[in-house]
Amino acid sequence: VGVEAELKDAGRSRHHSIAIVRRERVALVTPLTMFGYDDAPFGHASVTLDGVRAESFLGERGDGLVMAQARLGPGRVHHCMRAIGLGERCLELMVRRAASRRTFGRWLLGHGTVQHGVAQSRIDIDASRLLVLHAARLLEEDPAMSAGTRGVIAAIKVFVPSAMLRVIDRAIQVHGAEGVRGDGVLAKAFAGMRCLRIADGPDEVHERTLAGLEAVRVLGREVARERLSSSARSSKL
Ligand SMILES: Cc1cc2nc3c(=O)[nH]c(=O)nc-3n(C[C@H](O)[C@H](O)[C@H](O)COP(=O)(O)OP(=O)(O)OC[C@H]3O[C@@H](n4cnc5c(N)ncnc54)[C@H](O)[C@@H]3O)c2cc1C
Secondary structure (H helix, E strand, O other): OEEEOOOOOOOHHHOEEEEOOOHHHEEEEEEEOEOOEOOOOOOEEEEEEOOOOOOOEOOOOOOHHHHHHHHHHHHHHHHHHHHHHHHHHHHHHHHHHHOOOEEOOEEHHHOHHHHHHHHHHHHHHHHHHHHHHHHHHHHHHOOOOOHHHHHHHHHHHHHHHHHHHHHHHHHHHHHHHHHHOOOOHHHHHHHHHHHHOOOOOOHHHHHHHHHHHHHHHHHOHHHHHHHOOHHHHHOOO
16 A cells, blocks of 8 residues: 655655555455446455554655656556557457448448548557657666656657547447447447556646656756746656
8 A cells, every 4th residue: 555654854755655554454345347347357446444554664664656666667668568459459440340341332441531540540559659669668778767768658658548549439430339339349448548548647647747857858957847837846857
């Protein structure tokens, strides 16, 4: 369990700790679904923590953010790689459907709007793949994550789920009613990808990181801090 507890005189990055909690102190309130899916095999739940004493920490008190970031950087690359794989699958389904259904006297694939959707989806997937490859390479060369690497990690987290949502949405449209059936691949893909824009931090928070880094790059740290809003000052620029 991550806990926020401001340690006296601690730096901004040392306000969080990760505490180990005994299993019997965790009670299930209700299992949760995402857009109706249980997200098996792990799923999500609302729980209560009862009588927990924050006494067993992973590492030292205040290490929480550093430990979480060490996991989150590669984790975000991994999420994006899987998202791209899902996008590829949905684009393939889209093309197959467009080549097997006729409306208004021609195959769907013969309609210009469908060709536009197929082409834009290929562009979304390949742009995502190149950005993620770039991020993975930077992470490998710079595991301590300098500003440039953190910026690209933030960029993939914002760009890829939205780009893959566009791909999935186009595939749904080409499938018509078949695309929105609850037991179908596309509806589940859409639900999962939509959640990814929130899980691991909402898009806006990663955009905030990117905007801060750009401001520092162009204006210098002092001016950037002054011109960004007061809440942005707490970001690690
Ligand atoms: C499927 C799923 C899996 C998850 N898995 C995990 C997990 O494994 N571990 C974990 O720790 N958490 C997990 N989460 C939680 C997730 O990290 C949080 O839901 C997320 O960070 C948003 O926090 P919040 O829900 O409190 O929303 P809030 O912080 O209340 O934010 C709500 C909205 O406000 C806006 N917003 C917030 N901050 C800003 C800002 N600075 N600028 C502009 N707009 C802003 C955004 O639109 C945002 O979506 C998961 C969530 C989901 C949905």
